[in-house]
Each structure stands twice: as structure tokens, then as C-alpha cells.
Amino acid sequence: MFTINFQSREPIYEQLYKNVIRLISLGVLNSNDKLPPVRQLAIELGVNPNTISKAYKNLENDGVIYSTVGRGSFVCPTAKVTAAIQSQAYSLLTTALENAKDVGINKSEAIQVVNKIYSGGEK
Amino acid sequence: MFTINFQSREPIYEQLYKNVIRLISLGVLNSNDKLPPVRQLAIELGVNPNTISKAYKNLENDGVIYSTVGRGSFVCPTAKVTAAIQSQAYSLLTTALENAKDVGINKSEAIQVVNKIYSGGEK
Amino acid sequence: MFTINFQSREPIYEQLYKNVIRLISLGVLNSNDKLPPVRQLAIELGVNPNTISKAYKNLENDGVIYSTVGRGSFVCPTAKVTAAIQSQAYSLLTTALENAKDVGINKSEAIQVVNKIYSGGEK
Amino acid sequence: MFTINFQSREPIYEQLYKNVIRLISLGVLNSNDKLPPVRQLAIELGVNPNTISKAYKNLENDGVIYSTVGRGSFVCPTAKVTAAIQSQAYSLLTTALENAKDVGINKSEAIQVVNKIYSGGEK
DNA sequence: GTGGTCTAGACCACA
DNA sequence: GTGGTCTAGACCACA
Numbered sequence: 001m002f003t004i005n006f007q008s009r010e011p012i013y014e015q016l017y018k019n020v021i022r023l024i025s026l027g028v029l030n031s032n033d034k035l036p037p038v039r040q041l042a043i044e045l046g047v048n049p050n051t052i053s054k055a056y057k058n059l060e061n062d063g064v065i066y067s068t069v070g071r072g073s074f075v076c077p078t079a080k081v082t083a084a085i086q087s088q089a090y091s092l093l094t095t096a097l098e099n100a101k102d103v104g105i106n107k108s109e110a111i112q113v114v115n116k117i118y119s120g121g122e123k
Numbered sequence: 124m125f126t127i128n129f130q131s132r133e134p135i136y137e138q139l140y141k142n143v144i145r146l147i148s149l150g151v152l153n154s155n156d157k158l159p160p161v162r163q164l165a166i167e168l169g170v171n172p173n174t175i176s177k178a179y180k181n182l183e184n185d186g187v188i189y190s191t192v193g194r195g196s197f198v199c200p201t202a203k204v205t206a207a208i209q210s211q212a213y214s215l216l217t218t219a220l221e222n223a224k225d226v227g228i229n230k231s232e233a234i235q236v237v238n239k240i241y242s243g244g245e246k
Numbered sequence: 247m248f249t250i251n252f253q254s255r256e257p258i259y260e261q262l263y264k265n266v267i268r269l270i271s272l273g274v275l276n277s278n279d280k281l282p283p284v285r286q287l288a289i290e291l292g293v294n295p296n297t298i299s300k301a302y303k304n305l306e307n308d309g310v311i312y313s314t315v316g317r318g319s320f321v322c323p324t325a326k327v328t329a330a331i332q333s334q335a336y337s338l339l340t341t342a343l344e345n346a347k348d349v350g351i352n353k354s355e356a357i358q359v360v361n362k363i364y365s366g367g368e369k
Numbered sequence: 370m371f372t373i374n375f376q377s378r379e380p381i382y383e384q385l386y387k388n389v390i391r392l393i394s395l396g397v398l399n400s401n402d403k404l405p406p407v408r409q410l411a412i413e414l415g416v417n418p419n420t421i422s423k424a425y426k427n428l429e430n431d432g433v434i435y436s437t438v439g440r441g442s443f444v445c446p447t448a449k450v451t452a453a454i455q456s457q458a459y460s461l462l463t464t465a466l467e468n469a470k471d472v473g474i475n476k477s478e479a480i481q482v483v484n485k486i487y488s489g490g491e492k
Numbered sequence: 493g494t495g496g497t498c499t500a501g502a503c504c505a506c507a
Numbered sequence: 508g509t510g511g512t513c514t515a516g517a518c519c520a521c522a
Contacts, residue, residue: 006314006317007312007314007320007322008314009312009313009314011315011520011521011522012521012522013521013522021225021226022225025225025226025227047522048521048522050521050522051521051522054521054522082226082227085226085227086226086227086228088226089219089222089223089225089226089228090223090228090236092219092222092223093219093220093222093223093228093233093236094236094239094240095219096212096215096216096218096219096220097216097219097236097237097240097241098240099212099215099216100212100213100215100216101240101241102145102148102212103144103148103205103208103209103212104148104205104209105209105212105213105216106241107237107241110216110237110240110241111234111237113213113216113217113220114220114230114233114234114237117217117220117221117224117233118220118224118229118230118233134496134497134498135497135498136497136498160508160509160510161509161510161511162508162509162510170498170499171498171499171500171501172499172500172501172510173497173498173499173500174497174498174499176510176511177497177498179510180511184307189376189378190378190509190510190511191375191376191377191378191380191506191507191509191510192380192504192505192506192507192509192510192511193505193506193507193508193509193510194375194506194507194508194509194510195508195509195510196509196510197376199376257511257512257513258512258513259512259513267472268471271471271472271473283493283494283495284494284495284496285493285494285495293513293514294513294514294515294516295495295514295515295516296512296513296514296515297512297513297514299495299496300512300513302495303496313494313495313496314494314495314521314522315494315495315496315519315520315521315522316493316494316495316520316521316522317493317494317495317521317522318493318494318495319494319495328472328473331472332472332473332474335465335468335469335471335472335474336469336474336482338465338468338469339465339466339468339469339474339479339482340482340486341465342458342461342462342464342465342466343462343465343482343483343486343487344486345458345461345462346458346459346461346462347486347487348390348391348394348458349390349394349451349454349455349457349458350394350451350454350455351455351458351459351462352487353483353487356462356483356486356487357480357483359459359462359463359466360466360476360479360480360483362463363463363466363467363470363479364466364470364475364476364479380505380506380507381506381507382506382507416507417506417507419506419507420506420507423506423507
């Protein structure tokens with residue numbers, strides 16, 4: 001379910017964060033589903049438990065999951081999650097497009113990139 | 124001409140890198156223009172010369188500027204620079220769009236963002 | 247394992263770079279093997295950690311190793327490494343041959359050198 | 370006659386050195402021909418006179434030219450020059466080939482490079 | 493423990 | 508003057 005690329009320069013806790021986001025987006029994880037316990041996941045992935053904790057902590061701060069001591073960590077109601085996640089994605093996209101415009105990439109070239117990404121598996 | 128945000132988490136050498144890119148994009152710096160000498164810029168910005176060096180070195184590795192001992196640092200011929208800069212922008216845009224798609228932003232929503240950014244001052 | 251010549255005019259970080267390449271070529275270092283930590287190697291060789299860092303950074307930029315904070319530095323998958331290393335060797339060889347041609351060494355003389363190097367231990 | 374690439378990372382005095390070698394190899398400069406005076410060449414190329422001096426000094430040390438105070442610099446007898454130059458080229462070629470062999474480039478691949486360089490304008 | 497960023501400052505080759 | 512190499516050493520985020 002979770003996949004980590006140890007060769008990537010992206011911090012593991014960041015990759016874990018995105019894993020959860022992706023699983024929610026794909027509908028694999030739904031509202032109130034339980035996430036794997038920190039220590040169990042740490043063993044499965046061969047990763048330091050602190051690293052898992054950090055990922056969960058960030059997800060909690062961003063309103064994606066909620067944790068209760070002794071019971072574990074759970075996915076927040078989907079609507080809220082989706083809003084939080086998409087807002088981040090929009091902000092990233094806006095930055096990338098402003099940058100593209102700045103360096104002389106024109107509108108039709110930008111649209112071409114959109115077409116390429118969304119070709120095939122339209123979602 | 125160069126502006127550094129010392130509060131930012133973004134490394135200073137990275138900010139300097141982007142400063143140079145921006146100045147070239149804006150046409151303030153052109154082919155074969157001389158950049159400020161490492162040590163002079165270090166004093167102006169209140170930054171260590173090594174940090175400036177690192178930024179210049181990265182720009183050189185990416186084909187944006189060239190440096191020669193005893194002469195200074197200069198902007199590369201425009202064609203090469205533009206290619207290098209746009210290639211980076213495309214890569215950033217692709218990442219942002221893949222992320223948007225992953226979190227459930229659909230194609231027409233992505234296009235709307237493109238339209239917003241490119242409205243008015245079409246380039 | 248690593249040998250540095252402090253008398254040489256060749257920068258230490260450059261010598262370290264070649265040391266790693268050599269150890270990979272010889273099969274002493276293989277895919278995903280861990281390199282010595284920056285600071286440990288610095289102490290062993292009596293060299294500043296920054297100098298080791300610089301060598302590792304260059305190797306990373308050239309696709310030979312990858313480094314992650316907290317985990318260490320590792321050799322990239324063999325295929326990629328081999329490609330990177332051989333590409334450098336080809337470039338060096340091309341330069342040497344162009345120079346040879348320029349100074350009047352003819353083709354059969356160049357071939358003789360090739361024969362001499364590859365005599366005996368054909369690889 | 371002399372061409373300098375100011376964008377190259379190769380020191381100018383080194384480029385000048387090679388210019389002279391090339392002109393001798395091509396037969397443009399012959400035994401006892403006079404080289405341009407240091408100061409005249411410096412003005413022509415827009416280069417510091419010290420830089421020209423350094424190039425001439427190195428050529429003299431390597432037995433390629435000889436200088437007499439007040440009269441100028443001259444090309445040494447061709448036989449001697451050729452021997453000196455080619456010896457350097459052979460040494461460079463040997464190093465490049467040993468390196469190529471070390472990193473797993475085999476003999477026929479090396480020969481292919483030779484063929485490519487010497488194709489067309491066989492000398 | 494591990495690499496990354498940064499300061500402070502010396503010395504070098506080249507122009 | 509100009510960039511390149513190197514030392515010494517501090518502090519940081521990540522594991």
C-alpha cells in the first residue's frame with residue numbers, strides 16, 4: 001500500500017505524506033478509515049518510527065487525518081480532506097504557471113503540457 | 124537588483140540562482156553581460172563569498188552563466204540560456220500538473236488556472 | 247581504499263571523485279553500496295569535511311551516487327553509473343584523439359597505441 | 370591567425386599555446402619564422418600582455434620556440450618541435466585509452482572512436 | 493549519526 | 508581584481 005523510494009532526495013516523511021494523500025484521492029482510504037499504527041508501519045517499511053510519526057503529525061496539522069491516543073490515526077471526513085489537499089495543489093500549480101509565463105512559455109505551450117498530462121487516463 | 128530573504132527557509136544560494144534567472148528573463152541581464160564579482164556581491168548582500176560562489180557554480184553547471192578566473196562571470200548566449208531556463212520551468216509545471224491530477228483536479232479545472240494566469244498580459 | 251596525493255596539483259575533491267569511479271569500475275563498490283560518511287572519511291584522510299562533500303556532490307550531479315540526509319551516500323544502480331562513467335571516458339578519448347590528429351599523428355599510429363593498451367588483458 | 374575563446378574555461382595562455390602548436394602543425398608557421406611581438410598581439414587580441422608572455426614562456430620551455438632579447442620570438446627547427454609536441458600528444462592519448470579500458474570500453478569501441486575522428490580529412 | 497547550509501578567512505593561479 | 512580550492516567550525520533537518 002505504501003511505497004517509499006529510498007533513492008529519492010525527497011524526505012521519507014514527505015513521501016509518506018503524499019502516499020496517504022494519494023490513497024485518499026484514489027478512494028483506497030475513506031472517511032474514518034484507520035491508518036496503520038506507527039510502529040507497525042515502521043517495521044513494514046524498514047523506517048525509523050520517528051519518521052512515520054512526523055508524517056502523521058503533518059497530515060494531522062493539515063486536517064487530513066486525526067489521531068486519538070490509544071486508538072490510532074484515522075482519515076478525516078472526505079470533504080474536508082479534499083478541500084485541504086486541492087487547495088495545496090492549486091497553489092503549487094499557480095506558482096508553476098506564473099513561473100512558466102515569466103520565462104516566456106506562452107499560453108498554448110502551457111495548454112499542451114496540460115493536454116499531455118491529462119491524455120489517456122482522464123479523471 | 125538582487126534581493127535576498129534571510130527569513131526564508133529557501134537557501135540563500137538558491138534565491139540568488141533564481142534572482143539571476145529572473146533578471147535574465149526580464150531582459151535586465153543579457154548575453155555576455157558581466158555579473159557582479161563574487162566578493163563584491165557578497166559585501167553588498169552581507170553574505171559570505173562562498174555562498175555567492177555556490178550560486179554562480181550552479182548557474183554555470185546549468186549552462187546559464189560562464190565564469191573564468193581573472194575575468195569574472197558572464198551570461199551565456201541567449202539561446203542556450205533560454206533553453207536551460209524553460210526546460211526547468213517545464214519540469215516544474217509537469218510536476219505541479221501531475222500532482223493536481225493525482226488529487227482529483229480535472230482537466231477543465233486545470234485549464235481554468237491556465238486561463239487565469241495568462242489573462243490580460245498574454246505573452 | 248581511498249588514496250589522496252597532497253602534492254598533486256589536481257584538487258583533492260577531484261582525486262576523490264576519481265577514486266570512487268575507480269572503485270566502482272573495479273567492482274569494489276557496487277549498486278546501493280554505502281560510501282563512507284562525509285565526516286568519517288574526512289578524518290581518515292585528514293581532509294576537511296567540506297572537501298569530501300564537494301566530491302560527493304559532484305558525483306551526485308553526474309548520476310554516480312545519491313545522498314540523503316540522515317541515511318548517507320550510496321552508489322546508484324549499475325546501468326546508470328556505467329553510462330555516466332563511460333560517457334566521461336569517451337569524451338576524454340575524443341579530445342585526446344583530436345589533439346593527436348592536430349599535431350600530425352596519423353590514423354595507423356593512433357591504432358598502434360590502441361593495440362598497445364589493449365594487448366594482453368583484452369577486456 | 371590566433372583565435373581565443375573567452376567563454377572557454379581553458380586559460381587564455383593555454384589557448385595561445387595550442388594556437389602556436391596548431392599553426393606549426395598546419396605548416397603556417399615554419400622553422401625560424403617570427404612570432405608576433407608580445408605587446409602587438411596583446412592589443413590585437415584584447416588580452417593582457419602578461420598572458421601572452423606566459424604562453425611564449427611555456428612554448429620556450431617546451432622547446433617549441435626560442436626568444437632573443439630585442440629581436441623577438443621564433444619557431445624552433447621543425448624536427449625538434451614536432452618531436453616535443455607529438456610526445457605530449459602520445460602521452461595524453463595513452464592516458465585516455467587506459468582510462469577507457471578501465472571503465473569497460475573494449476578495443477573495438479575504442480577503434481570506432483579512432484575511425485570517427487580520422488574519417489574524412491585523413492592526415 | 494548523516495548530509496546540507498553557511499560563516500570566516502587563507503592562499504592560489506590567472507588576467 | 509577575479510574565481511577556485513581548502514581549512515575550521517557552527518547549526519540545521521532528517522533518520
